Amino acid sequence: MSGEFDFSVSAGQREKYRHLWFKNNLVVMLDAAADFLYQRFVVPGYDWVDTPTYGIILGLALLYLVIPVVKRTGVKFDKPFVYALAPFVIFGATTRELVDRKLGVYALSGEYPHNFYLVSPTIFLTMFAVTAAILYASVLIQRRFKIPYYKPMAAVGLLFSLYNVVLILGSAEDYASIGFALVVFLLLSVLVFSVASVWKIQFVRREGNWLVIAAHLLDASATYVGVDLKGHLEQHVLPNLLIHNFGTAAVMFPLKLAVVLPALYVIDKEMADDETGRRVIKLAVFVLGAGPALRDLTLLLMG
Secondary structure, eight states, X not given: OOSOOOOOOOHHHHHHHHHHHHHHHHHHHHHHHHHHHIIIIISSSOOTTHHHHHHHXXXXXXXXXXXXXXXXXXXXXXXXXXXXXXXXXXXHHHHHHHHHHTOGGGGGGOSTTTTGGGSXXXXXXXXXXXXXXXXXXXXXXXXXXXXOTHHHHHHHHHHHHXXXXXXXXXXXXXXXXXXXXXXXXXXXXXXXXXXXXXXXXXXXXSTTHHHHHHHHHHHHHHHXXXXXXXXOOOOSHHHHHHHHHHSSGGGHHHHHHHHHHHHHHHHHHHTTTOHHHHHHHHHHHHHHHHHHHHHHHHHHHHO
């Protein structure tokens, strides 16, 4: 024996080790990616990653899914549609708080992650799917029985929302806080719309824009009372940052106006010839204000 060792590796062994290295690293990368997605998009709450991502997804879904589908169904975004949709906004907004408190049938939802589809932000997707399914069924009823689609749609929505309202009123405690929030909302609304009238800002009163603005002022009012007077925490990242820096949730009022007013102006200007698309987007902006507002008011009322 020469006493020397042969450390050479055959080509077959090198290929085997290469595949093993690739497989191990792929598993590590997939685990890291899965953990990132879980922490950012599955765990309840909002951060600087998921918030803009949800915004982009919402925008793309509206432009390339919702608007084309609505146009094909022939459903008009008129007053009957809004009246039929309103109960579903109430139902979706109040469900989140009832799930947290495990009241009524929501006690069966269990703890997270079993109630994943009933907590923010995935509850928005759940409620959209429920509303879309009932709208579709109502359209089929209209075609088969000649009953206007908005009647069965509104009936189902009223049943759902009334159930939630009964649960809320049965556990209501703090009428003073919700009353104060509504007073703040009314005063701010009078101020904003009076200024708009004096300055002749015409688009504020155009095609339901005032309702969208009012929804966001209501959200700001409920947030102001909840955070400044009741010690609640703001969940959304930008409002939370501004509240922290300014030391008061009153910053929500100028923030809402600074975002919503230009948005409505641009929507009206850029989509002047697309009535359906314009109204769909305005509806989405309305729900983004009314949903959190009603949820916050529910939280205030139930203490």
